[in-house]
Amino acid sequence: MTWTDEELVAKSIRGDADSFNELVLRWERPIYALAYRTIGREEDARDVCQETFLRAFRALPGFRGQAKFSSWLYRIALNLCRDWIRRERRTPVVQPPEDVDLLELAAAAEPSESIEDLVARQDLSRVVERAMALLPEEQRTAIVLKEYHGLTFQEIADLVGCPLSTVKTRLYQGLTVLRRELAKNPRTKGTIL
């Protein structure tokens, strides 16, 4: 039987640790992806993800279910990302290694994928990552929440605490900057009109 997030939260509050473990399993990947795409550093994103769940665990008794559990988690994670960016006093840094990381490559390879395809896929991923790192934090967050987490404009507005029209404007401006940047890059300019 599959429990809903809200049912697992209720069971966790009653002291069932396995239920909280289930929530971690269910949400660790999206929260980590959100943190990584927002701050752009693997280790720090992992720390943010870990801290998000620890904070959620501690604050669980106070969770009254006014919002969805996922929205609550996203808010905790975004606040931690913002703290990280302020603490570091810089925009997110994307730091792909100079040399190819073979272990990472081996782990990421699809069984039917040639090494050339894999490298091309990773190159493209890095190009996008670099372009995203150029965006201001608000635009990047809006794009990450919309593009990778499928939140509605209204949900994003509630999460980041701004009007609906601001969310749309941030998305439009961010996508426009990305379009310009990707059009400059030899690897992507053929695909961007």
Place this chain on the structure above:
Amino acid sequence: MTDMLCGYANRDETIVAFLYDELEPEPRRDFNAHLLTCTVCRDEVAGLRAVRTSLARWEPPALTSLQSTVPETSRSAWWHAVPAWAQVAAALLFLGVSAGIANLDVRYDQTGLNITTGWMKPASAKLAAAQTSEGGTKPVTNQSPSGAPWRADLAALEGQLRAELHASQASAPAQVRAASSDAETLRRVRALLDDSEKRQQRELALRIAEVVRDVDTQRRADLRNIDHTLGLVRNDLGVEVMKQRQSLNLLYRASQRQ
């Protein structure tokens, strides 16, 4: 990309809502109709769609599960981490507390060895009390030193047993604290081991990358050398061919003269 302008009302927000399929049916129809006539908006929508396609290629690195971050105390089988000596201490503590609650009483008198529990007086004690009140004699326990030959020893033993029970009760919280700090230490050691393993993996990846780079550099240098040598050979060959051609020309001219 086009830099021309279009005066469609709320254009930027409409384009974004259109892109993400969050436009209400009526504005959507209107904007679709507008796209048929406006190349600027059509190009922009196509360009932003292409951006979205590229965005889909951005994958974060793999994540190993965070399950180890869930507090250890919340695991169901937490007692597996408690060492055997701590479990024995806990068992002794339990026995001690049980004995204390049960008011364990050990006596040895003329009737033999008596072990009693509970807070009610035993029947023999009531009888002795009755005898005392009726006959004015001393209680059985003090009747005759020879009547209870081991009394002093037993009293000392009882005292010692009680003292030990009190001592074990007093030391129990310290033992429990020691057990929990032991579990904490184990958790830390596990975290340190995890970190060390990750560091080693990173270093290994770095070494492999270095080897690959060295091999690549060497390969390029070898290719350059081969290319250079081939060039020299080609030059030598060219010179040789030219000489032969000149000799042939000379021979040809000499034969013509004859």
